[in-house]
Amino acid sequence: MNKKKVIIIGAGPAGLTAAYELSKTGKYDITVLEADNQVGGISKTVNHQGNLIDIGGHRFFSKSQKVLNWWAKFLPILDTTHHLEIGYHSKTQNLDEILRKNSEGAMLVRKRKSRIYFNKKLFEYPLKLNPQLLLNLGILKSYRIVKGIIYARIFPIKNERNLEDFFINNFGKELYHTFFKDYTEKVWGKPCTDLSSEWGRQRIKSLKIRDLVKHSAQKILIPRKYQNASARTLIEKFLYPAKGPGMLWEKVAAACMDSGVVFLFQAKLSKLHIEDGLVTKVSYQTSQNPENVLDCDAVFSTMPIKNLIHTIQDEVPIEVAKIAQELEYRDFLIVGLELKTLKIEQEKGKLIKDNWLYIQDGGVKVGRLQIFNNWSPFMAPANNIWIGAEYFCQHTDELWNMSDEKIIDFALTELSTIGVLDKKQFLSGKVVRCPKAYPTYSGSYHHLNQVIDYLDTKKNLFPMGRNGLHKYNNQDHSMLTAFKAVELFERGEMSKMEIWAINSDDEYLG
Ligand SMILES: Cc1cc2nc3c(=O)[nH]c(=O)nc-3n(C[C@H](O)[C@H](O)[C@H](O)COP(=O)(O)OP(=O)(O)OC[C@H]3O[C@@H](n4cnc5c(N)ncnc54)[C@H](O)[C@@H]3O)c2cc1C
Structure with missing residues (x-):
């Protein structure tokens, strides 16, 4: 039997959720195109010499039991809040043993602590x-x-x-x-x-x-x-994969591969070919080949709407193209810093217990400081202090375009100026740039309905996820949009408005 060909653009949470749900049916030939060289999208884990970076600090929590059950299927949940006393040498024997027995890894239940750092003092x-x-x-x-x-x-x-x-x-x-x-x-x-x-x-x-x-x-x-x-x-506890959010998404991708889903990495979607209101082919670029073509019966897209509209080989109304072009985003970069010690301490020799700090001081650009040791001790296996200085910025900013070495030095200088660290304690660093981290509700956002209506005329194109819908969606919302997209596709439903309706109260949990 000829299986229907489904293309999924993006191997972030939404793309992987759709790939997994579709693969369970056994009815489709599924190909995932991913521009990056790894899975997870914004929710990936980046490895720097064994130290792990989570881009932005991803708390896992959801009001949806379906999402919670789905996560637990891939990573069993371990309540470690009683086992884990965070200090400089943070891994307790107890937790090590638990995780060793469970070699597949686990979702830890973590206590949330985050305070405001202002004027060298901490505020609740x-x-x-x-x-x-x-x-x-x-x-x-x-x-x-x-x-x-x-x-x-x-x-x-x-x-x-x-x-x-x-x-x-x-x-x-x-x-x-x-x-x-x-x-x-x-x-x-x-x-x-x-x-x-x-x-x-x-x-x-x-x-x-x-x-x-x-x-x-x-x-x-x-x-x-x-x-x-x-x-x-909700306020005080959250779930967290022992090795960062990417750990979950790598497991989901592995399960998809086991059921025959094909992943093409460093493969960037460049064109959607339209015939009679349907996407019939997609083109994608790789470093070896600027144009590869795949036939398709349906496309699920998590790529930013701004870029997606440009790839459509059809008569996109000028107004729609203009609105898409004028959608705005906030970019984000994080500087991982490995240190021997941190200056702000709970008490002598004990690391503060915060997962992250909001840096309120106006004289510096750094916005938040992640303390990865406190998300999970497995984020920093060498037992050094492993932090992430977060910068909310634009890709046109001077900071974004500086060399990685200069950015690391900039972050170290800022953090030492406000009393967080002593530069002499620095061991190593890593910069991760995350373009279009935040789809913003500015620019042409208030005319987005015209783009939504236009996209809805492409019957077999299913937009979903965060940038795919230009909505401030967390992982669980992104997954819920993927569940819905799969459901509508399976039902043969032509309108995608039920996908756009998810998280429409714009609930902000960050
Ligand atoms: C700073 C920050 C903190 C956050 N904190 C939390 C949190 O605490 N809890 C939480 O649940 N969520 C959090 N989120 C949100 C979470 O990151 C997103 O909801 C989630 O990653 C969105 O999944 P997605 O699949 O829609 O998109 P993405 O994660 O953006 O994945 C999209 C994928 O598509 C790929 N792609 C793009 N264009 C193309 C193309 N042309 N061709 C091929 N591939 C392409 C990208 O490379 C990417 O891998 C946070 C986000 C940020 C920015």
Whole structure:
């Protein structure tokens, strides 16, 4: 029997989920085209001399039981929160043994800890209005913060025009300037006055002042066992593959290969050939050959919409091409740094327990600091300190275009300036650039519907994933879009609107 030929563009979470689900049916010849030389997409793990980099720190959690079951099928879940006391020499005998017995690896249950680093001090995150905060900030600053909050309550800005107004109305001017402005501007590369207040409403809904106070009071007054269990779980624990997110996706890819899925690496999709509203062939480029052609009956795409529209060999309406061209992204780069010690310590010789720190200081470009040892001790097998300095940027920025050596030195200098490390403790470093890490809701985003409608006219083309839908999707959302795409394809459904509807409340969990 002639099997239908399915092409999947991208071996990230969405592409691999679709490949696996389709391969289970045994009905299709599946080829995955991947521009990179490894699987995982943004959720890959990069290996630097045995030290592992996770691009951005990927917490695994989901409200979908289907997603949770799917993960557990590939990596058994081990609750290590009681076995693992993180310190400089972090692997306990106990956990080593557990993982050795389970040579296939595991998904660890990890405790979340992340704080704000500002002015050489650490502050709880989400911010807690407690005596520690006031002590760290000093009497004058604390007075100004409280005054700012009261003022904002009595005299709120009537029409919130932008994110700055939103922050000030919710937190007061002083708290906004101290803890929100610089970090937000680093992440988005724009002044808060140029970001919409709608953005704040969607993303910061859980950070209202009254919630900060309530949460802090609850922690102090209510015994732990009576606190809201699901909220606690979401905030304080997450799942994490022992060797970073890529470990899961490598396992999924291996299972796909076992069922006959063909993976072509360093193979970049360049053209979708259209006949009568259907994709009939795809072209892709490799280093050896600028044009290879494959016939197809269906295409599942996770590549950025901006690029996808350009590959369509059809009369794309000028307006649609323009909207796609003007979609905007935020790029991201991470600098892995291996060190003998870190300057900020929990106590003498003990590494702080945070998975990551938000770097609030405005004088430096670094936005967050991942402490990979605390995600999983298996991320840093040599037992040195293994951190990741994160920079939110544009690929046109000077920083992005500097040599790797210069970027490493830049990161070391910034981190030593703000008291995180001593340059003399540096052992080795690695730079990973991640273009189009964040599809942003700016530029032509508000006209995206026209692109969606146009793509929907290509009956056998299934967009899915994060950049594939230009939506701020986490791994679980990306997977849910792939489940839906497979379901619609199997049902012979022509409209893809059910895929676009997933995660439409734009829930932000990062
Ligand atoms: C900083 C950061 C932190 C994050 N933190 C979390 C988190 O804590 N938890 C969480 O669940 N999610 C998190 N995410 C989101 C997560 O990374 C994404 O949801 C997920 O990787 C998206 O999967 P995807 O398959 O849609 O796309 P991608 O991961 O982007 O994969 C797409 C693949 O397509 C390939 N490709 C692109 N163009 C072509 C082409 N022309 N031809 C062939 N191949 C092509 C790319 O090389 C890539 O491998 C985070 C993201 C970022 C940027």
